[in-house]
Each structure stands twice: as C-alpha cells, then as structure tokens.
Amino acid sequence: MVHPVAHPFFDPAQAAAFNTLADKTNSSFEVRYFHLHGQGGLSRTLIVIGTNGHSRLTNVHEGDWADYKPTTPFGVMPLLTETSADGKTKLQVAESDAIERYLARKFGLFGNGTAFEEVLVNTFANSTQGLIMSIFNSHGLIEDPAVRTKNKGPLISDNIAPWIKYHEQHLQANGANGHYVGNKVSLADVKTDYVVSMIQGLSGDELISEEKTPAIWRVRQEMDKIEGVAKWKASEEYKSLGKENFDFLGY
Numbered sequence: 001m002v003h004p005v006a007h008p009f010f011d012p013a014q015a016a017a018f019n020t021l022a023d024k025t026n027s028s029f030e031v032r033y034f035h036l037h038g039q040g041g042l043s044r045t046l047i048v049i050g051t052n053g054h055s056r057l058t059n060v061h062e063g064d065w066a067d068y069k070p071t072t073p074f075g076v077m078p079l080l081t082e083t084s085a086d087g088k089t090k091l092q093v094a095e096s097d098a099i100e101r102y103l104a105r106k107f108g109l110f111g112n113g114t115a116f117e118e119v120l121v122n123t124f125a126n127s128t129q130g131l132i133m134s135i136f137n138s139h140g141l142i143e144d145p146a147v148r149t150k151n152k153g154p155l156i157s158d159n160i161a162p163w164i165k166y167h168e169q170h171l172q173a174n175g176a177n178g179h180y181v182g183n184k185v186s187l188a189d190v191k192t193d194y195v196v197s198m199i200q201g202l203s204g205d206e207l208i209s210e211e212k213t214p215a216i217w218r219v220r221q222e223m224d225k226i227e228g229v230a231k232w233k234a235s236e237e238y239k240s241l242g243k244e245n246f247d248f249l250g251y
Contacts, residue, residue, distance in 0.1 A: 007073045009094045017091040025107060026085045028056040033078040035061040036244040039096045039136075040078035042194055046100060048228040049185065050107030054235060097129070104187040111181040124170065124180050124188040127163065128195050134159040135198050140249035148250065156207065160199055164213055167192065171215035178215075178222030185226065192216065193223040201251025 005011045021027060029047045033040030040059075047057045062068050062077060069075050073094040080093040080102075093099045104110055104121075111117025138151040138159075174180060180188040196216065199208050210217040223229055232238050245251070 009073045009079075009092050014091055017089050020089050021082055021084055021091055022102075022106060024084065025050055027082045028058070028085070030058045030060055030081040030083070031078055032060040032062060032081070034065075034244075035241065036248055037194075037241050038140075038245060038249065041241070041245075042190060043078055043080060043096065043099045043103060045190055045194065045229065045232070046103040046107065046109070046187075048232040049109070049190070049226055050103065050228075052228040054228070054232045054237070059237065059241075100187065104190075109185060109187045109190070111184070111186055117181045117186075120181050121186045121188045124167065125186075125191050127167070128188065128191040131159055131163045132191070132195050132198065135195070135202070135251070136249070139202065139251065152202065156203070160207060163195075164207060164216065168213050168215050171219065176215040176218055178218035185222065189219050189223060192219045196220055198251045201246065 029051075031040055031043050031047070037044075044054075044057060044059065048054050051057070072079060076095075078096055078099060080099045081090060082093075083090050093102055110121050134155060138155045139148055142148045142151065170180065171178075174182075177183055178189070180186055180192075196208055196219070205212075207213075208216055224233070
C-alpha cells in the first residue's frame with residue numbers, strides 16, 4: 001500500500017530540487033515568519049551573509065496565523081522557500097535548525113570543510129542554541145513582568161554566565177580573532193552575534209562588553225564588518241523587526 005506524503009515539504013519529489021540548488025548561491029529566498037526577529041532572525045542573517053545583502057531576501061510576515069498554522073508541517077514557523085535564479089526550481093525547508101544548517105552548508109559556513117571543523121562549528125552553535133532557547137522560554141515567552149524578573153537571576157547564573165565562560169575561553173584560545181574556527185565566519189559566529197543581542201537586551205553591558213568579554217565582543221565586531229550584515233542591520237526593515245522583537249519578547 002502506498003501511503004500519501006504527510007506534507008509537501010517532505011515529498012521525495014523535492015530531492016531533485018535539492019540536488020539542483022544545494023550548492024547554488026544565486027537563488028532568491030523567502031522566509032515566512034512573524035514580524036520580529038525571534039526564531040527567524042538567524043535564517044535571515046545567514047541569507048544576507050551568503051547573498052551580500054537583503055535584495056534577494058523576501059520576508060513574509062504571517063498575519064492570519066490561526067488560518068495558516070494548520071497548513072504548516074508542524075504548526076510552527078519559520079519556513080524557507082528557495083527559488084533558483086531562473087525561477088524554474090523551488091524547494092521548501094521547515095524548522096529553524098534545519099533551515100539554518102542548510103543555509104550554512106550552502107554558503108560555506110562550517111569552517112574549512114574538514115570533519116573536525118564542522119563538528120567544532122556544530123558544537124558551539126548547538127551550545128549557543130541551547131542558551132537562545134533558555135532565554136526564549138524563561139523570558140521571551142513569559143508575559144508577566146514579575147515572573148520575568150523572578151526568572152532573570154537563575155537564567156543568568158545557570159545559563160548565561162556558564163555560556164560566557166566557556167565561549168570566551170574557546171574564542172581566546174582561537175586567537176580572539178572573532179571566529180570559532182580558523183579565521184573565517186561560521187554558523188557558530190552568527191549564532192553568537194544573535195545571542196549577544198539577546199543578552200544585552202536583558203542586561204545591557206552588565207554581562208557582555210568589549211572590556212568584560214573581549215573575545216565574544218570581537219565576534220560582534222567581525223560580523224558587523226560583513227557588508228551584507230551591515231546593510232541588513234542598517235535597513236528600516238531590520239529596525240522594524242527589532243522594535244517588534246523588543247515589544248513582544250523583551251529583548
């Protein structure tokens with residue numbers, strides 16, 4: 001008996017599109033997510049790094065979420081659609097982690113291509129993703145200000161402070177050059193730049209600054225030197241997403 005595909009995103013027919021587009025960097029991209037950075041921010045940043053700006057990035061902000069939610073693979077966003085330069089081939093990816101790793105591989109953001117550096121990038125990226133989710137669950141999703149305040153102390157002592165300690169140590173050992181592996185940007189760098197914004201949104205310069213955590217801070221500085229990232233962060237669209245992010249999530 002042949003069973004129907006659970007969702008078009010999982011259709012094996014997409015394999016041909018992946019084979020065609022996996023190593024192409026001249027595609028255009030659509031990220032479907034809410035009008036904030038949230039869980040879609042990292043995917044957008046990876047795209048602007050890989051395409052040197054945001055001219056090939058289209059952000060679709062889902063307003064009628066209640067109606068659209070049942071049509072998604074897992075009832076969550078972000079969702080990625082990639083379209084070839086000639087417009088003839090499309091593919092779709094669900095789940096933020098899968099999207100980020102697909103884009104990182106496409107744009108060469110796993111180190112120098114060796115298994116060791118790819119594992120290192122994944123290791124530190126996973127560590128940072130754990131912190132992102134801790135902040136998201138303990139603060140971002142909490143609406144009661146009193147509960148947010150109560151959660152802040154344990155969040156800092158149990159999650160943020162250990163992350164700072166171990167990541168600062170590794171970055172120092174790599175020469176404090178703003179990168180986790182070698183001397184090039186990787187997925188781990190992108191995630192750290194993102195979580196530093198979250199931490200500073202919660203605590204200002206109390207925990208992370210150029211003076212207190214110079215190696216982590218250097219990651220931010222190197223990220224801001226990337227032309228596509230600088231253009232994206234300076235755009236009105238990025239600033240609008242940031243405002244909504246702070247209003248909704250508190251950082």
